[in-house]
Amino acid sequence: MNGSTVGRRGGKQREVDAGAEYLGAAPELMLGDAAGDVESIVTEVGMDAVAQEAFMNDLLTIIVASNGADDETPSVPVGVNGSFIYLPRDIPIDVKRKYVEVLARAKKTDYDQTLDIALGERMNKLTQRHVLKYPFTVISDPDSRGHQWLREILAQRR
Numbered sequence: 001m002n003g004s005t006v007g008r009r010g011g012k013q014r015e016v017d018a019g020a021e022y023l024g025a026a027p028e029l030m031l032g033d034a035a036g037d038v039e040s041i042v043t044e045v046g047m048d049a050v051a052q053e054a055f056m057n058d059l060l061t062i063i064v065a066s067n068g069a070d071d072e073t074p075s076v077p078v079g080v081n082g083s084f085i086y087l088p089r090d091i092p093i094d095v096k097r098k099y100v101e102v103l104a105r106a107k108k109t110d111y112d113q114t115l116d117i118a119l120g121e122r123m124n125k126l127t128q129r130h131v132l133k134y135p136f137t138v139i140s141d142p143d144s145r146g147h148q149w150l151r152e153i154l155a156q157r158r
Helices: 049-056 097-105 146-155
Strands: 004-006 012-014 028-030 059-064 073-078 083-088 093-096 105-119 121-132 136-139
Touching: 059 097, 059 121, 073 097, 073 146, 083 093, 083 097, 093 097, 097 136, 097 146
Parallel strands: none
Antiparallel strands: 004 012, 028 121, 059 093, 059 136, 073 083, 105 121
C-alpha cells in the first residue's frame, strides 16, 4: 500500500510496510555449521545526542497487523527502558519512534530444511527466513530521514 504524505520537516513521505523490507541476510547453512558470516550494516543517519533524542521521540503513525491466530493478543506490549505501552492491532496509532524501533527489532527466524544427496552423501541444508514477530506498516513519519532509518534497523540481525 503506497501513498504519500508531507511530513512536518518537509519532503514527501511514503508508507513503509516493514514486513516487506529487507530483514537481514538469510544464508543457507549446513547442519553442523556455525551461525554463518557476520553481516555489517552501516548506519548513516548521523546525529548528535540531543538530535538523536528528539528524533527517537518523533510521533509516527503505524498499524500493527493482526496475524489471525486464535492465540493472538489484541494488543502488542512494547517496552523501552522500563516504560511499556500496549499497541492495539489493525488500527492506526501514533507512537514514538523509539517504540517502533523495538517492533522493528522483534524478529524471528524460521528454517527451511532440504535434504540433498550429493556425491553419494546426504546433506542437510538449512535456509534461514527472517520475519517480523509483529508485522507493522508506517503510515506517516514526520522526518525525511525516517524511511532510511527504518530500513537500516530492519536490515540488522538484532
